[in-house]
Amino acid sequence: MKNKLIASAPAIVLGALTAIAPQTFAHACRGHGTFGACHWSQQAATGIGAVILVLGVVALFSGPKTRVGLNIAVIANALLLLAVPTFLIGICPGAMMHCRMVMLPTLIVLGVLAVVFAAAGAWLDSRTRA
Amino acid sequence: MDTHVTLGGLPLANLARKPLRTMALLAVVTVLSIALFGGTMLGMNLGNGMRSMERRLGADLMVVPQNSANQAEALLTGSNSSTFYFTRDIARKVERADGIAQATEQTYISSLAAACCEEKLQIIGYDPDTDFVIAPWVASQFQGELEDGQMVAGANVNVSVDGTIELYGRSWPVVAQLANTGTGLDNSVFINQRTVPDMVEASAAVSKRVMPEEYADKAVSTVMIKVKDGYDPQTVAANIKRLDTRFADLGYVYPGGVTAATKTALDALTGYMAAFVAALWAMGVIVLLAVFAASANERKREFASLRIMGATRGMVDGVIAKEAAVIGAAGGVVGVALGALGILPFSALIGSRLQLPYLQAGPWTVIGLALLAIACSTVVGVVSSFAVMGRISRGDADIILKEGR
Numbered sequence: 228m229k230n231k232l233i234a235s236a237p238a239i240v241l242g243a244l245t246a247i248a249p250q251t252f253a254h255a256c257r258g259h260g261t262f263g264a265c266h267w268s269q270q271a272a273t274g275i276g277a278v279i280l281v282l283g284v285v286a287l288f289s290g291p292k293t294r295v296g297l298n299i300a301v302i303a304n305a306l307l308l309l310a311v312p313t314f315l316i317g318i319c320p321g322a323m324m325h326c327r328m329v330m331l332p333t334l335i336v337l338g339v340l341a342v343v344f345a346a347a348g349a350w351l352d353s354r355t356r357a
Numbered sequence: 358m359d360t361h362v363t364l365g366g367l368p369l370a371n372l373a374r375k376p377l378r379t380m381a382l383l384a385v386v387t388v389l390s391i392a393l394f395g396g397t398m399l400g401m402n403l404g405n406g407m408r409s410m411e412r413r414l415g416a417d418l419m420v421v422p423q424n425s426a427n428q429a430e431a432l433l434t435g436s437n438s439s440t441f442y443f444t445r446d447i448a449r450k451v452e453r454a455d456g457i458a459q460a461t462e463q464t465y466i467s468s469l470a471a472a473c474c475e476e477k478l479q480i481i482g483y484d485p486d487t488d489f490v491i492a493p494w495v496a497s498q499f500q501g502e503l504e505d506g507q508m509v510a511g512a513n514v515n516v517s518v519d520g521t522i523e524l525y526g527r528s529w530p531v532v533a534q535l536a537n538t539g540t541g542l543d544n545s546v547f548i549n550q551r552t553v554p555d556m557v558e559a560s561a562a563v564s565k566r567v568m569p570e571e572y573a574d575k576a577v578s579t580v581m582i583k584v585k586d587g588y589d590p591q592t593v594a595a596n597i598k599r600l601d602t603r604f605a606d607l608g609y610v611y612p613g614g615v616t617a618a619t620k621t622a623l624d625a626l627t628g629y630m631a632a633f634v635a636a637l638w639a640m641g642v643i644v645l646l647a648v649f650a651a652s653a654n655e656r657k658r659e660f661a662s663l664r665i666m667g668a669t670r671g672m673v674d675g676v677i678a679k680e681a682a683v684i685g686a687a688g689g690v691v692g693v694a695l696g697a698l699g700i701l702p703f704s705a706l707i708g709s710r711l712q713l714p715y716l717q718a719g720p721w722t723v724i725g726l727a728l729l730a731i732a733c734s735t736v737v738g739v740v741s742s743f744a745v746m747g748r749i750s751r752g753d754a755d756i757i758l759k760e761g762r
Binding site: 320321327 | 512513514543544698699702706709
Protein backbone atom coordinates (compact mmCIF):
# COMPACT_ATOMS: atom_id res chain seq x y z
CA MET A 228 0.00 0.00 0.00
CA LYS A 229 2.84 2.37 0.94
CA ASN A 230 4.65 1.72 -2.35
CA LYS A 231 1.38 2.07 -4.24
CA LEU A 232 0.85 5.56 -2.80
CA ILE A 233 4.45 6.60 -3.42
CA ALA A 234 4.18 5.36 -7.01
CA SER A 235 0.82 6.95 -7.82
CA ALA A 236 -0.01 9.97 -5.60
CA PRO A 237 2.80 12.25 -6.89
CA ALA A 238 1.77 11.56 -10.50
CA ILE A 239 -1.86 12.36 -9.68
CA VAL A 240 -1.01 15.61 -7.87
CA LEU A 241 1.70 16.78 -10.28
CA GLY A 242 -0.36 15.73 -13.32
CA ALA A 243 -3.36 17.71 -12.05
CA LEU A 244 -1.15 20.75 -11.34
CA THR A 245 0.45 20.49 -14.78
CA ALA A 246 -2.97 20.36 -16.40
CA ILE A 247 -4.40 23.24 -14.35
CA ALA A 248 -1.44 25.65 -13.92
CA PRO A 249 -1.00 26.64 -17.61
CA GLN A 250 -4.73 27.41 -17.85
CA THR A 251 -4.76 29.50 -14.66
CA PHE A 252 -1.91 31.31 -12.88
CA ALA A 253 0.91 30.05 -15.13
CA HIS A 254 -0.85 30.93 -18.36
CA ALA A 255 0.71 31.98 -21.66
CA CYS A 256 1.06 35.67 -22.60
CA ARG A 257 -2.33 37.20 -23.31
CA GLY A 258 -3.10 39.71 -26.00
CA HIS A 259 -1.12 38.33 -28.92
CA GLY A 260 -2.81 39.29 -32.16
CA THR A 261 -2.35 35.72 -33.28
CA PHE A 262 -1.49 32.80 -31.03
CA GLY A 263 2.22 32.74 -30.25
CA ALA A 264 4.47 29.80 -29.41
CA CYS A 265 3.70 30.17 -25.70
CA HIS A 266 0.00 29.51 -26.32
CA TRP A 267 0.72 26.20 -28.05
CA SER A 268 3.19 25.24 -25.32
CA GLN A 269 0.47 25.99 -22.79
CA GLN A 270 -2.03 23.76 -24.58
CA ALA A 271 0.49 20.94 -25.01
CA ALA A 272 1.48 21.14 -21.33
CA THR A 273 -2.16 20.86 -20.29
CA GLY A 274 -2.56 17.72 -22.41
CA ILE A 275 0.64 16.17 -21.05
CA GLY A 276 -0.49 16.99 -17.50
CA ALA A 277 -3.80 15.21 -18.12
CA VAL A 278 -1.93 12.12 -19.38
CA ILE A 279 0.32 12.09 -16.28
CA LEU A 280 -2.78 12.41 -14.09
CA VAL A 281 -4.43 9.43 -15.82
CA LEU A 282 -1.25 7.35 -15.48
CA GLY A 283 -1.22 8.16 -11.75
CA VAL A 284 -4.84 7.11 -11.34
CA VAL A 285 -4.24 3.84 -13.22
CA ALA A 286 -1.16 3.18 -11.04
CA LEU A 287 -3.41 3.38 -8.00
CA PHE A 288 -5.20 0.20 -9.15
CA SER A 289 -2.22 -1.71 -10.56
CA GLY A 290 0.33 -4.24 -9.36
CA PRO A 291 3.98 -3.39 -8.72
CA LYS A 292 5.31 -4.52 -12.11
CA THR A 293 2.65 -2.53 -13.99
CA ARG A 294 3.38 0.50 -11.80
CA VAL A 295 7.03 0.33 -12.86
CA GLY A 296 5.91 0.63 -16.49
CA LEU A 297 3.43 3.37 -15.68
CA ASN A 298 6.08 5.37 -13.85
CA ILE A 299 8.46 4.98 -16.78
CA ALA A 300 5.66 6.42 -18.92
CA VAL A 301 5.31 9.29 -16.40
CA ILE A 302 9.05 9.97 -16.72
CA ALA A 303 8.78 10.02 -20.54
CA ASN A 304 5.82 12.41 -20.36
CA ALA A 305 7.57 14.65 -17.83
CA LEU A 306 10.62 14.85 -20.10
CA LEU A 307 8.28 15.77 -22.95
CA LEU A 308 6.77 18.44 -20.66
CA LEU A 309 10.26 19.90 -20.13
CA ALA A 310 11.04 19.75 -23.84
CA VAL A 311 7.85 21.44 -25.06
CA PRO A 312 8.45 25.02 -23.76
CA THR A 313 12.25 24.81 -23.94
CA PHE A 314 12.88 23.64 -27.50
CA LEU A 315 10.07 21.61 -29.11
CA ILE A 316 7.58 24.48 -29.32
CA GLY A 317 9.14 27.30 -27.29
CA ILE A 318 7.80 30.44 -25.68
CA CYS A 319 8.08 34.20 -26.22
CA PRO A 320 11.67 35.51 -26.32
CA GLY A 321 11.25 38.55 -24.01
CA ALA A 322 12.69 38.04 -20.52
CA MET A 323 9.88 39.93 -18.81
CA MET A 324 6.99 38.22 -20.59
CA HIS A 325 4.55 36.29 -18.41
CA CYS A 326 5.15 33.00 -20.19
CA ARG A 327 8.90 33.24 -19.52
CA MET A 328 8.64 34.59 -15.99
CA VAL A 329 5.88 32.29 -14.69
CA MET A 330 4.76 29.58 -17.12
CA LEU A 331 8.23 28.25 -18.08
CA PRO A 332 9.61 28.00 -14.50
CA THR A 333 6.37 26.44 -13.25
CA LEU A 334 6.46 23.78 -15.96
CA ILE A 335 10.17 23.14 -15.32
CA VAL A 336 9.58 22.67 -11.57
CA LEU A 337 6.58 20.39 -12.16
CA GLY A 338 8.45 18.39 -14.81
CA VAL A 339 11.56 17.89 -12.67
CA LEU A 340 9.47 16.86 -9.63
CA ALA A 341 7.46 14.44 -11.78
CA VAL A 342 10.67 12.82 -13.09
CA VAL A 343 12.17 12.51 -9.58
CA PHE A 344 9.03 11.09 -7.93
CA ALA A 345 8.30 8.71 -10.82
CA ALA A 346 11.90 7.44 -10.78
CA ALA A 347 11.67 6.89 -7.01
CA GLY A 348 8.32 5.10 -7.40
CA ALA A 349 9.63 2.88 -10.20
CA TRP A 350 12.76 2.05 -8.20
CA LEU A 351 10.75 1.10 -5.10
CA ASP A 352 8.36 -1.08 -7.11
CA SER A 353 11.18 -2.73 -9.04
CA ARG A 354 12.58 -4.02 -5.71
CA THR A 355 9.25 -5.57 -4.75
CA ARG A 356 9.05 -9.31 -5.36
CA ALA A 357 5.99 -10.21 -7.40
CA MET B 358 18.53 -14.89 1.13
CA ASP B 359 21.57 -14.36 3.38
CA THR B 360 22.50 -10.78 4.05
CA HIS B 361 25.93 -10.03 5.37
CA VAL B 362 26.23 -6.62 7.04
CA THR B 363 29.77 -5.34 7.56
CA LEU B 364 30.69 -2.63 10.07
CA GLY B 365 31.16 -0.20 7.16
CA GLY B 366 27.66 -0.95 5.83
CA LEU B 367 26.03 -0.96 9.26
CA PRO B 368 25.11 2.77 9.34
CA LEU B 369 23.22 2.52 6.02
CA ALA B 370 21.54 -0.73 7.11
CA ASN B 371 20.47 0.94 10.38
CA LEU B 372 18.98 3.89 8.48
CA ALA B 373 17.16 1.61 6.03
CA ARG B 374 15.61 -0.49 8.81
CA LYS B 375 14.23 2.55 10.65
CA PRO B 376 12.63 4.40 7.71
CA LEU B 377 10.34 6.58 9.82
CA ARG B 378 13.14 7.88 12.06
CA THR B 379 15.38 8.35 9.01
CA MET B 380 12.68 10.27 7.13
CA ALA B 381 11.97 12.51 10.16
CA LEU B 382 15.65 13.38 10.58
CA LEU B 383 15.99 13.86 6.82
CA ALA B 384 13.00 16.24 6.81
CA VAL B 385 14.53 18.40 9.57
CA VAL B 386 17.91 18.63 7.82
CA THR B 387 16.21 19.32 4.47
CA VAL B 388 14.32 22.29 5.94
CA LEU B 389 17.55 23.64 7.44
CA SER B 390 19.34 23.25 4.14
CA ILE B 391 16.54 24.97 2.17
CA ALA B 392 16.56 27.85 4.66
CA LEU B 393 20.33 28.29 4.52
CA PHE B 394 20.68 27.91 0.76
CA GLY B 395 17.51 29.81 -0.20
CA GLY B 396 17.85 32.58 2.38
CA THR B 397 21.52 33.20 1.64
CA MET B 398 20.98 33.18 -2.11
CA LEU B 399 18.06 35.63 -1.93
CA GLY B 400 20.09 37.95 0.31
CA MET B 401 23.09 37.65 -1.97
CA ASN B 402 21.01 38.42 -5.09
CA LEU B 403 19.48 41.50 -3.45
CA GLY B 404 22.97 42.64 -2.43
CA ASN B 405 24.23 42.10 -6.00
CA GLY B 406 21.30 44.15 -7.31
CA MET B 407 22.01 46.96 -4.85
CA ARG B 408 25.70 47.11 -5.73
CA SER B 409 24.80 47.05 -9.42
CA MET B 410 22.37 49.95 -8.91
CA GLU B 411 24.97 51.96 -7.01
CA ARG B 412 27.45 51.47 -9.84
CA ARG B 413 24.91 52.72 -12.41
CA LEU B 414 24.01 55.94 -10.60
CA GLY B 415 26.75 58.28 -11.68
CA ALA B 416 25.07 61.62 -10.87
CA ASP B 417 24.86 63.52 -7.58
CA LEU B 418 21.72 65.46 -8.47
CA MET B 419 18.87 65.11 -10.95
CA VAL B 420 16.78 68.13 -11.85
CA VAL B 421 13.39 67.03 -13.20
CA PRO B 422 10.14 68.79 -14.10
CA GLN B 423 7.64 69.91 -11.48
CA ASN B 424 5.80 66.99 -9.79
CA SER B 425 8.04 64.41 -11.48
CA ALA B 426 10.45 63.65 -8.63
CA ASN B 427 8.61 60.49 -7.58
CA GLN B 428 8.54 59.17 -11.16
CA ALA B 429 12.27 59.87 -11.48
CA GLU B 430 12.98 58.00 -8.24
CA ALA B 431 10.85 55.05 -9.41
CA LEU B 432 12.85 55.06 -12.61
CA LEU B 433 16.13 54.93 -10.69
CA THR B 434 15.07 51.97 -8.58
CA GLY B 435 13.59 50.30 -11.64
CA SER B 436 10.06 49.96 -10.34
CA ASN B 437 8.33 51.92 -13.10
CA SER B 438 8.82 53.50 -16.49
CA SER B 439 7.44 56.92 -17.36
CA THR B 440 7.49 59.94 -19.65
CA PHE B 441 8.09 63.44 -18.30
CA TYR B 442 9.89 66.44 -19.70
CA PHE B 443 10.56 70.16 -19.68
CA THR B 444 12.20 72.12 -22.45
CA ARG B 445 15.85 72.32 -23.33
CA ASP B 446 16.08 76.08 -22.62
CA ILE B 447 15.25 75.39 -18.95
CA ALA B 448 17.87 72.63 -18.88
CA ARG B 449 20.53 74.92 -20.34
CA LYS B 450 19.74 77.61 -17.72
CA VAL B 451 19.93 75.02 -14.92
CA GLU B 452 23.37 73.96 -16.13
CA ARG B 453 24.73 77.48 -15.52
CA ALA B 454 24.38 77.22 -11.74
CA ASP B 455 27.41 77.48 -9.50
CA GLY B 456 28.95 74.25 -8.20
CA ILE B 457 28.31 72.05 -11.26
CA ALA B 458 31.31 70.04 -12.47
CA GLN B 459 29.48 68.12 -15.22
CA ALA B 460 25.91 68.20 -16.51
CA THR B 461 24.16 66.12 -19.13
CA GLU B 462 20.60 65.90 -20.37
CA GLN B 463 18.48 62.79 -20.72
CA THR B 464 15.01 62.28 -22.19
CA TYR B 465 12.73 59.51 -20.94
CA ILE B 466 9.94 58.03 -22.99
CA SER B 467 7.80 55.17 -21.77
CA SER B 468 6.77 53.04 -24.73
CA LEU B 469 3.32 51.55 -24.90
CA ALA B 470 3.48 48.02 -23.52
CA ALA B 471 3.69 45.60 -26.41
CA ALA B 472 0.55 43.49 -26.46
CA CYS B 473 2.23 40.40 -25.11
CA CYS B 474 4.66 42.01 -22.66
CA GLU B 475 4.34 42.48 -18.94
CA GLU B 476 6.30 45.70 -18.72
CA LYS B 477 6.66 48.86 -20.70
CA LEU B 478 9.94 49.60 -22.34
CA GLN B 479 11.78 52.67 -21.05
CA ILE B 480 13.38 54.62 -23.87
CA ILE B 481 16.28 56.77 -22.64
CA GLY B 482 17.67 59.43 -24.91
CA TYR B 483 21.13 60.61 -23.88
CA ASP B 484 23.77 62.93 -25.26
CA PRO B 485 26.97 60.93 -25.93
CA ASP B 486 29.01 64.18 -26.11
CA THR B 487 28.29 65.30 -22.52
CA ASP B 488 27.20 62.01 -20.94
CA PHE B 489 29.05 60.77 -17.87
CA VAL B 490 26.33 58.46 -16.49
CA ILE B 491 25.51 55.83 -19.12
CA ALA B 492 28.60 55.78 -21.34
CA PRO B 493 31.00 54.40 -18.69
CA TRP B 494 29.11 51.13 -18.33
CA VAL B 495 27.80 50.98 -21.91
CA ALA B 496 31.49 51.16 -22.89
CA SER B 497 32.09 47.69 -21.48
CA GLN B 498 30.00 46.26 -24.34
CA PHE B 499 29.89 48.99 -26.97
CA GLN B 500 32.73 51.35 -27.75
CA GLY B 501 31.70 52.90 -31.05
CA GLU B 502 29.58 56.00 -31.55
CA LEU B 503 25.83 55.53 -31.23
CA GLU B 504 24.52 56.73 -34.59
CA ASP B 505 21.12 58.33 -35.16
CA GLY B 506 18.38 55.71 -35.18
CA GLN B 507 20.57 53.08 -33.48
CA MET B 508 19.87 51.60 -30.06
CA VAL B 509 21.70 49.97 -27.20
CA ALA B 510 19.34 47.49 -25.52
CA GLY B 511 19.07 46.48 -21.86
CA ALA B 512 19.47 42.83 -20.90
CA ASN B 513 15.75 42.01 -20.74
CA VAL B 514 14.80 43.68 -24.02
CA ASN B 515 13.62 41.32 -26.70
CA VAL B 516 16.01 41.75 -29.63
CA SER B 517 15.06 39.80 -32.75
CA VAL B 518 17.49 37.47 -34.50
CA ASP B 519 18.27 40.09 -37.16
CA GLY B 520 19.53 42.43 -34.42
CA THR B 521 16.60 44.84 -34.39
CA ILE B 522 13.80 45.87 -32.05
CA GLU B 523 10.25 46.28 -33.26
CA LEU B 524 8.99 49.50 -31.69
CA TYR B 525 6.15 51.74 -32.84
CA GLY B 526 5.87 49.78 -36.08
CA ARG B 527 9.51 50.32 -37.03
CA SER B 528 12.58 48.14 -36.78
CA TRP B 529 15.37 49.86 -34.88
CA PRO B 530 18.92 48.46 -35.26
CA VAL B 531 20.52 47.37 -32.00
CA VAL B 532 24.30 47.81 -31.84
CA ALA B 533 24.80 46.18 -28.43
CA GLN B 534 22.88 44.45 -25.69
CA LEU B 535 24.02 45.15 -22.15
CA ALA B 536 24.63 42.62 -19.40
CA ASN B 537 22.06 42.10 -16.67
CA THR B 538 22.13 44.82 -13.99
CA GLY B 539 19.15 43.72 -11.88
CA THR B 540 17.68 47.24 -12.17
CA GLY B 541 15.04 48.89 -14.37
CA LEU B 542 17.79 49.66 -16.87
CA ASP B 543 17.49 46.04 -18.02
CA ASN B 544 14.09 46.99 -19.52
CA SER B 545 15.44 50.12 -21.22
CA VAL B 546 16.77 51.01 -24.63
CA PHE B 547 19.26 53.81 -25.09
CA ILE B 548 19.22 56.16 -28.05
CA ASN B 549 21.04 59.40 -28.73
CA GLN B 550 19.12 62.66 -28.25
CA ARG B 551 18.91 63.28 -32.01
CA THR B 552 16.85 60.08 -32.38
CA VAL B 553 14.19 61.26 -29.91
CA PRO B 554 12.17 63.27 -32.53
CA ASP B 555 12.18 60.18 -34.83
CA MET B 556 10.84 58.09 -31.96
CA VAL B 557 8.10 60.64 -31.25
CA GLU B 558 7.08 60.67 -34.90
CA ALA B 559 7.06 56.87 -35.02
CA SER B 560 4.80 56.78 -31.97
CA ALA B 561 2.40 59.27 -33.60
CA ALA B 562 2.18 57.14 -36.72
CA VAL B 563 0.98 53.96 -34.99
CA SER B 564 -0.50 54.93 -31.62
CA LYS B 565 -0.88 57.81 -29.21
CA ARG B 566 1.84 60.43 -29.71
CA VAL B 567 4.18 60.21 -26.72
CA MET B 568 4.65 63.99 -26.64
CA PRO B 569 3.42 66.99 -28.67
CA GLU B 570 5.22 67.56 -31.96
CA GLU B 571 6.58 70.97 -30.93
CA TYR B 572 8.38 69.41 -27.94
CA ALA B 573 9.89 66.47 -29.82
CA ASP B 574 13.24 68.13 -30.53
CA LYS B 575 13.54 70.12 -27.29
CA ALA B 576 12.17 67.81 -24.62
CA VAL B 577 14.50 67.06 -21.74
CA SER B 578 13.40 64.86 -18.84
CA THR B 579 16.28 65.42 -16.51
CA VAL B 580 19.52 67.27 -16.11
CA MET B 581 21.99 64.89 -14.47
CA ILE B 582 24.55 66.81 -12.47
CA LYS B 583 27.91 65.91 -10.98
CA VAL B 584 28.83 68.54 -8.41
CA LYS B 585 32.26 70.13 -8.04
CA ASP B 586 34.50 69.07 -5.16
CA GLY B 587 33.62 71.02 -2.02
CA TYR B 588 29.93 71.36 -2.97
CA ASP B 589 27.13 69.11 -1.79
CA PRO B 590 24.12 68.36 -4.00
CA GLN B 591 21.72 70.29 -1.74
CA THR B 592 23.85 73.45 -2.05
CA VAL B 593 23.91 73.12 -5.84
CA ALA B 594 20.11 72.62 -5.83
CA ALA B 595 19.79 75.85 -3.80
CA ASN B 596 22.07 77.62 -6.32
CA ILE B 597 19.81 76.42 -9.17
CA LYS B 598 16.70 77.72 -7.40
CA ARG B 599 18.37 81.13 -7.04
CA LEU B 600 18.84 81.37 -10.84
CA ASP B 601 15.13 81.78 -11.50
CA THR B 602 12.13 81.96 -9.18
CA ARG B 603 10.32 79.36 -11.32
CA PHE B 604 13.11 76.83 -10.62
CA ALA B 605 11.91 76.45 -7.03
CA ASP B 606 9.03 74.39 -8.42
CA LEU B 607 11.29 71.94 -10.28
CA GLY B 608 11.87 68.46 -8.84
CA TYR B 609 15.25 67.72 -7.24
CA VAL B 610 16.24 64.09 -6.83
CA TYR B 611 19.37 63.05 -4.97
CA PRO B 612 20.34 59.58 -6.30
CA GLY B 613 22.57 59.06 -3.26
CA GLY B 614 19.48 59.50 -1.05
CA VAL B 615 17.43 57.16 -3.24
CA THR B 616 20.19 54.59 -2.99
CA ALA B 617 20.33 55.06 0.78
CA ALA B 618 16.53 54.64 1.08
CA THR B 619 16.59 51.50 -1.09
CA LYS B 620 19.55 50.22 0.90
CA THR B 621 17.66 50.74 4.17
CA ALA B 622 14.64 48.80 2.82
CA LEU B 623 16.95 46.08 1.54
CA ASP B 624 18.95 45.89 4.77
CA ALA B 625 15.71 45.51 6.73
CA LEU B 626 14.56 42.73 4.41
CA THR B 627 17.85 40.84 4.50
CA GLY B 628 18.06 41.40 8.28
CA TYR B 629 14.65 39.79 8.83
CA MET B 630 15.60 36.99 6.48
CA ALA B 631 18.89 36.34 8.31
CA ALA B 632 17.07 36.36 11.68
CA PHE B 633 14.49 33.92 10.32
CA VAL B 634 17.17 31.57 8.96
CA ALA B 635 19.12 31.78 12.25
CA ALA B 636 15.99 31.03 14.31
CA LEU B 637 15.13 28.12 12.02
CA TRP B 638 18.64 26.71 12.40
CA ALA B 639 18.57 27.09 16.17
CA MET B 640 15.24 25.24 16.30
CA GLY B 641 16.48 22.63 13.84
CA VAL B 642 19.61 21.91 15.86
CA ILE B 643 17.50 21.56 19.03
CA VAL B 644 15.14 19.15 17.23
CA LEU B 645 18.10 17.13 15.91
CA LEU B 646 19.65 16.95 19.39
CA ALA B 647 16.31 15.86 20.85
CA VAL B 648 15.79 13.17 18.20
CA PHE B 649 19.35 11.86 18.56
CA ALA B 650 19.08 11.86 22.37
CA ALA B 651 15.76 10.00 22.25
CA SER B 652 17.11 7.44 19.80
CA ALA B 653 20.26 7.05 21.91
CA ASN B 654 18.22 5.82 24.86
CA GLU B 655 16.21 3.56 22.62
CA ARG B 656 19.35 2.11 21.01
CA LYS B 657 21.49 1.60 24.12
CA ARG B 658 21.09 -2.16 23.96
CA GLU B 659 21.80 -2.24 20.22
CA PHE B 660 25.16 -0.56 20.71
CA ALA B 661 25.90 -2.56 23.88
CA SER B 662 25.45 -5.71 21.76
CA LEU B 663 27.98 -4.37 19.30
CA ARG B 664 30.43 -3.80 22.13
CA ILE B 665 29.86 -7.37 23.41
CA MET B 666 30.58 -8.64 19.90
CA GLY B 667 33.97 -6.95 20.02
CA ALA B 668 33.38 -3.47 18.63
CA THR B 669 35.50 -0.81 20.29
CA ARG B 670 34.02 2.49 21.56
CA GLY B 671 35.59 4.19 18.54
CA MET B 672 33.82 1.77 16.17
CA VAL B 673 30.44 2.41 17.83
CA ASP B 674 31.06 6.17 17.72
CA GLY B 675 32.00 5.78 14.06
CA VAL B 676 28.70 4.03 13.28
CA ILE B 677 26.73 6.84 15.00
CA ALA B 678 28.74 9.57 13.27
CA LYS B 679 28.37 7.90 9.86
CA GLU B 680 24.59 7.63 10.28
CA ALA B 681 24.41 11.31 11.18
CA ALA B 682 26.73 12.30 8.33
CA VAL B 683 24.67 10.35 5.79
CA ILE B 684 21.46 11.98 7.01
CA GLY B 685 23.09 15.43 7.06
CA ALA B 686 24.55 15.09 3.57
CA ALA B 687 21.40 13.57 2.06
CA GLY B 688 19.17 16.20 3.69
CA GLY B 689 21.59 18.89 2.52
CA VAL B 690 21.49 17.67 -1.08
CA VAL B 691 17.67 17.40 -1.11
CA GLY B 692 17.34 20.84 0.51
CA VAL B 693 19.71 22.48 -1.96
CA ALA B 694 17.91 20.80 -4.88
CA LEU B 695 14.50 22.00 -3.65
CA GLY B 696 15.84 25.48 -2.87
CA ALA B 697 17.45 25.76 -6.30
CA LEU B 698 14.26 24.53 -7.97
CA GLY B 699 12.24 27.14 -6.10
CA ILE B 700 14.55 30.10 -6.72
CA LEU B 701 16.63 29.74 -9.87
CA PRO B 702 13.84 29.27 -12.47
CA PHE B 703 11.76 32.02 -10.82
CA SER B 704 14.61 34.53 -10.62
CA ALA B 705 13.01 37.06 -13.02
CA LEU B 706 9.63 36.80 -11.26
CA ILE B 707 11.17 37.31 -7.80
CA GLY B 708 13.09 40.37 -9.01
CA SER B 709 9.98 41.81 -10.63
CA ARG B 710 7.72 41.22 -7.59
CA LEU B 711 10.18 42.49 -4.97
CA GLN B 712 10.43 45.86 -6.73
CA LEU B 713 14.01 46.02 -5.45
CA PRO B 714 17.22 45.67 -7.44
CA TYR B 715 17.73 41.90 -7.77
CA LEU B 716 20.60 40.36 -9.68
CA GLN B 717 20.95 36.58 -9.83
CA ALA B 718 24.39 35.38 -8.67
CA GLY B 719 26.57 33.56 -11.22
CA PRO B 720 26.76 29.75 -11.53
CA TRP B 721 30.04 29.40 -9.59
CA THR B 722 28.65 31.37 -6.66
CA VAL B 723 25.50 29.21 -6.69
CA ILE B 724 27.60 26.02 -6.77
CA GLY B 725 29.78 27.34 -3.91
CA LEU B 726 26.70 28.21 -1.87
CA ALA B 727 25.20 24.77 -2.54
CA LEU B 728 28.40 23.05 -1.35
CA LEU B 729 28.45 25.28 1.74
CA ALA B 730 24.82 24.43 2.59
CA ILE B 731 25.50 20.68 2.15
CA ALA B 732 28.66 20.93 4.28
CA CYS B 733 26.83 22.87 7.03
CA SER B 734 23.97 20.32 7.07
CA THR B 735 26.45 17.45 7.33
CA VAL B 736 28.42 19.16 10.11
CA VAL B 737 25.23 19.95 12.07
CA GLY B 738 24.15 16.30 11.80
CA VAL B 739 27.53 14.98 12.96
CA VAL B 740 27.88 17.56 15.77
CA SER B 741 24.37 16.71 17.04
CA SER B 742 25.37 13.04 17.14
CA PHE B 743 28.46 13.89 19.25
CA ALA B 744 26.16 14.84 22.10
CA VAL B 745 24.85 11.27 22.35
CA MET B 746 28.03 9.37 21.49
CA GLY B 747 29.48 9.72 25.00
CA ARG B 748 26.30 8.54 26.67
CA ILE B 749 26.08 5.44 24.53
CA SER B 750 29.70 4.30 24.45
CA ARG B 751 30.66 5.42 27.98
CA GLY B 752 28.54 2.89 29.89
CA ASP B 753 29.57 -0.69 30.57
CA ALA B 754 28.04 -2.88 27.84
CA ASP B 755 27.37 -5.78 30.21
CA ILE B 756 25.45 -3.56 32.69
CA ILE B 757 23.44 -1.87 29.91
CA LEU B 758 22.35 -5.24 28.55
CA LYS B 759 21.41 -6.49 32.04
CA GLU B 760 19.45 -3.24 32.73
CA GLY B 761 17.41 -3.78 29.61
CA ARG B 762 16.66 -7.40 30.45
